[in-house]
Amino acid sequence: MKISYVGNDAGWINYDKAIEVADLISNIRPTQDNYVNPDYYPPIELDLEIQAMYFMAMVAIDHRLNIPGHPFEATIDGKRYVGSDLLWRLGAEKLRDDASFFTPGRLAKLKPSDVKDWLGDVWDYGVRAFLLSDLGVKVASLFNNSALNALRSTGGRLLGPGGLIELMRNFTAYTDPVEKKTYLLAKFIHGRGIIKFTDVNNAQVAVDNHLTRIAIRLGLVELSQRFINMINNNISFTPNDDVNLRSLIRDSWKIVSMNSHVDAFSLDDYLWNLGRSTCIRDKPNCGKCQLRSACNAYRSGIFTNEHQFYSTFWY
Incomplete structure (x- = not known):
């Protein structure tokens, strides 16, 4: 007998x-x-202050890089980079060429043209400039110009008063109700050892398109008919519908994390790589998928993609 429970308007978790x-x-x-x-990442011997600010800044603009009609891709040193890979490659190059770029004072003064010169004609370079400027201004004014002080003020806690989740709500880039960027930042700084969180059991996966697509195809979430119709007909989601769907999916991966005894940071790394290399939008490579025996899409041959919600800086 199937056991499931109703989650919200988007559907329920199986x-x-x-x-x-x-x-x-x-x-x-x-x-x-x-x-x-x-x-993609700073040298481990680099000053921790710059490392902290680099991760905060890069995660702040790590969202929606490819949209229909506006790809984000380039070849660097003979290697093709697309989407997030290109963003972080350009970030690492900027860090090597001019580390002072990733200081609160410099970020606070960024103009859209500065971001366009750096990243190229990414579709919303003006939004990304604003998010970086907002980050720089607030680190300077609220945390005495120190990203490291800001992160250390959490006491190594994700949740609770003064924890990272609460802290990052100060910054516009990190206001996603499903907290994708905040948990992505937490994963990076924990893995690098910049801040070691004492309550990793409270961590969540950073829900993006890849984790959404995998959850739907596996059958972790069973969507309401309205949501199925919107996805199948490429109807753009409202912000509220997007939050309901990604919240449901985040909860479903938490159940997987708890019952597999694999922490959410490790699970997120695995799923993100799976979504980029194997469970891709077009022509998924099921033969290489370690989860195919549990996958509804593999059994049925019906591979639903993630929902359409492009105009967002949340994820």
């Missing part, structure tokens, strides 16, 4: 499916990255 997926994840035993690839 608890039996979550347990089935958790069993597979527990056998895979994914571990968390340490984020030291020099193509």
